[in-house]
Amino acid sequence: MGIGFRELLIILAIALVIFGAKRLKSIGSDLGGAVKGFKKAMNEGEEEDNKQLSAPAQKDADFDSTPASKSGSKNA
Structure with a gap:
């Protein structure tokens, strides 16, 4: 149940009446x-x-792969 050739012609004719030939051509392009x-x-x-x-x-x-040394850290 799709749109057949006959239905497409009817739609084209209605569009031609509504928009006119020049307008329809510009819309198509x-x-x-x-x-x-x-x-x-x-x-x-x-x-x-x-x-x-x-x-x-x-x-x-580019990240440095070595960890930064912590200055001022308290080691026991």
């Missing part, structure tokens, strides 16, 4: 541009993730 931009952004995000996964492990901070 704007929507296509938005989808294209979204796909491009998703691909760029995946490329960033792949670069981070394939890069060698880098430290976020």
